[in-house]
Amino acid sequence: MRRSARRLSMAAFLVSAALCDASSARTLQVRPGREPQSRLTWTYPFTVDLSKAAAVAFDFRVGDLSEFSDFGLSFESGGGWYSLRFSPDCAKTRMCVNLGHARIEGSPAGWNSLTRMRLTAWRCGNGSTEIEMGEVTPVPRLLDAAPGERRTAYSHYSWGLTRDAHGAANTVRELKACGFTDYCTAVAYADVAFYRSKALRTSPQVDEKGDALAALLRECRRGGVKYHAWIVSFLASPPSSRKDIADELKRATDEGLMAVSFDGKVSGEWHCPTHPVNRSRFMDVVAEIAGLGVDGIHYDYIRYPNEGACFCAGCRERFEAFAGRRVDNWPKDVRSDARLAQKWKSFRCDTITSLLKNAAARVRGVDNGIELTASVFPAAGNAAWHVAQDWPEWISAGCVDAVHPMSYTQSVEMFGGVLRKEAAAADVKRIVPTLGLRCWQDDGRGVERMRGQIAELRAAGCTGFGVFNFEQDLLPALRALAASAAEPGVSGSRLRCPYPARRKPVR
Numbered sequence: 001m002r003r004s005a006r007r008l009s010m011a012a013f014l015v016s017a018a019l020c021d022a023s024s025a026r027t028l029q030v031r032p033g034r035e036p037q038s039r040l041t042w043t044y045p046f047t048v049d050l051s052k053a054a055a056v057a058f059d060f061r062v063g064d065l066s067e068f069s070d071f072g073l074s075f076e077s078g079g080g081w082y083s084l085r086f087s088p089d090c091a092k093t094r095m096c097v098n099l100g101h102a103r104i105e106g107s108p109a110g111w112n113s114l115t116r117m118r119l120t121a122w123r124c125g126n127g128s129t130e131i132e133m134g135e136v137t138p139v140p141r142l143l144d145a146a147p148g149e150r151r152t153a154y155s156h157y158s159w160g161l162t163r164d165a166h167g168a169a170n171t172v173r174e175l176k177a178c179g180f181t182d183y184c185t186a187v188a189y190a191d192v193a194f195y196r197s198k199a200l201r202t203s204p205q206v207d208e209k210g211d212a213l214a215a216l217l218r219e220c221r222r223g224g225v226k227y228h229a230w231i232v233s234f235l236a237s238p239p240s241s242r243k244d245i246a247d248e249l250k251r252a253t254d255e256g257l258m259a260v261s262f263d264g265k266v267s268g269e270w271h272c273p274t275h276p277v278n279r280s281r282f283m284d285v286v287a288e289i290a291g292l293g294v295d296g297i298h299y300d301y302i303r304y305p306n307e308g309a310c311f312c313a314g315c316r317e318r319f320e321a322f323a324g325r326r327v328d329n330w331p332k333d334v335r336s337d338a339r340l341a342q343k344w345k346s347f348r349c350d351t352i353t354s355l356l357k358n359a360a361a362r363v364r365g366v367d368n369g370i371e372l373t374a375s376v377f378p379a380a381g382n383a384a385w386h387v388a389q390d391w392p393e394w395i396s397a398g399c400v401d402a403v404h405p406m407s408y409t410q411s412v413e414m415f416g417g418v419l420r421k422e423a424a425a426a427d428v429k430r431i432v433p434t435l436g437l438r439c440w441q442d443d444g445r446g447v448e449r450m451r452g453q454i455a456e457l458r459a460a461g462c463t464g465f466g467v468f469n470f471e472q473d474l475l476p477a478l479r480a481l482a483a484s485a486a487e488p489g490v491s492g493s494r495l496r497c498p499y500p501a502r503r504k505p506v507r
C-alpha cells in the first residue's frame with residue numbers, strides 16, 4: 001500500500017497545527033505512541049511562491065535519528081499536493097530538497113498557489129525525541145542565481161548537435177533548455193571551411209549538409225543565443241576531412257607552409273605560425289567571417305603545437321631578424337644558449353600576439369561590435385612558455401575581449417587553484433573558463449563537479465563559463481545541471497547523472 005494513501009487512516013500523532021506560518025523555525029515533540037510504526041504529520045500555512053525555485057532549503061535537527069526511517073515534505077496547492085521525500089545524512093544538517101522530483105497527488109494549481117506545507121516523519125521506533133525544523137526558504141536554480149552570466153557551449157562538430165543544417169533549430173532549442181547564452185561551433189580550419197568561403201577551400205560536406213555557419217547563425221538569432229564562429233587557426237582540418245583536402249595538404253607541404261619539429265620532422269597537420277602565407281590567409285578568413293554578421297569570433301589553436309616547433313627554414317630566417325644575429329647551430333643554439341632561448345620565447349609569443357593585434361584591427365574595421373575570444377592553455381606562465389600564448393598581454397593590449405582557459409581538470413580543488421593563479425595574472429572579468437565535461441572520466445559525479453567548478457569561478461569573480469562539448473550524449477548531464485539548485489547538498493535530486501565514458505579528446 002502506498003504510504004500517501006494511508007495518511008488519513010493511520011493513527012498518527014498530529015502534534016500541532018500551529019497557526020504560525022511555516023517560514024518560521026519550530027521544534028516538534030515526538031512522544032511514545034500506541035503504534036510503534038506510525039506516520040507523523042505536522043501541517044502549517046505556507047504561501048511562499050516556489051514557481052521559480054529549484055529547491056527549498058531548511059536547517060533540520062533530529063534528537064534521535066534512529067527513531068525514523070524517512071521524512072517527507074508536501075505542499076498543498078488547489079485541489080492537490082506536491083510531495084517529496086528527504087533523508088538527512090546526519091542528526092543535524094542543512095537540507096536542500098529538489099522540487100523537480102515532486103510526486104503529484106490530486107490536481108495541484110501550481111507552485112505559485114501554495115496554501116499549506118506538511119512535514120511527514122515515518123517512525124521506526126517508539127521513543128521520545130524531538131525534531132527541529134528551520135525556516136523553509138526557496139532556492140533558485142543554479143543558473144538563475146547569477147543573472148547576466150555568460151554560458152558558452154562549444155560544438156566541435158560544425159553543424160552542432162545534429163548532423164546537418166536542418167537540425168540547427170533543434171540545436172538552439174536544446175541550448176536554451178540547458179541554459180546556454182552563447183554558442184560556438186568550429187567552422188574554419190587552416191585549410192578548410194564549413195561555410196561558403198572565398199578565403200578557404202569550402203568543404204564538400206557543405207553541399208551535402210548545408211552551410212553550418214549560416215544555418216546556426218540564423219537559428220541562434222531567432223532563439224536569442226549569441227553565435228560565435230570558431231576558427232581552428234593553425235590546424236589543417238578535422239581528422240574526418242583529411243581526405244577532402246589531400247591536395248591542399250600536399251601543396252602546403254611542398255610550399256613549406258607546415259610546421260617543422262626540433263628534429264626536422266614536417267607536421268602533417270600543423271601550419272607554421274610565422275609563415276607569411278599562413279598569416280595572410282588567417283587574416284583573410286577572420287575578415288571574411290567578420291563580414292557575415294556573427295556575434296563573435298573565437299580563436300582556437302592560436303598557438304604553437306608545443307615547445308618543439310616550429311623550426312622550419314623560414315622560422316630560422318625570421319628569428320634571426322628578430323634577434324638581430326645569426327644562429328650558427330640551428331636549431332640547437334636556441335636551447336643551449338640562454339640569451340637566445342629567452343629571445344626565442346619572446347619571438348614565439350610575439351608571433352601569436354602580433355597576429356591577434358592585426359586581426360583585432362581588421363575585425364573592428366569591419367564590425368566593431370564583434371566579440372573576440374580565444375581558447376588558451378590554463379595558467380598564464382605555462383601557456384606562454386609551452387605554446388606561446390601570452391594571454392595576459394592579449395587582454396591588456398585589447399586584442400581579445402576575453403580568454404577561455406581550457407581548464408579541463410576534473411578536480412574542483414585543482415580547478416579553483418589554477419583559476420586563482422590566472423586571476424592574479426589578468427583581469428578576472430575577462431577570464432571565462434571552459435569546463436571540460438567531455439574530457440572527464442565518468443565517475444558518475446560530472447554534474448556535481450560542474451556545480452563545484454561553477455561555484456569556484458563565481459567566487460573568483462568570473463562573469464561566465466563555457467562547457468566543452470555540446471553534444472547529444474552529454475545532454476542528460478547538461479540538462480541536470482540546468483535544473484539543479486543553487487545550494488549544494490541537494491537531497492533527492494539525481495546529481496549523479498551518468499554520461500558516456502571518455503572518448504579520444506578531439507581538441
Ligand SMILES: [Zn+2]
Nearest residue numbers: 272310312315
Ligand atoms: Zn616555421
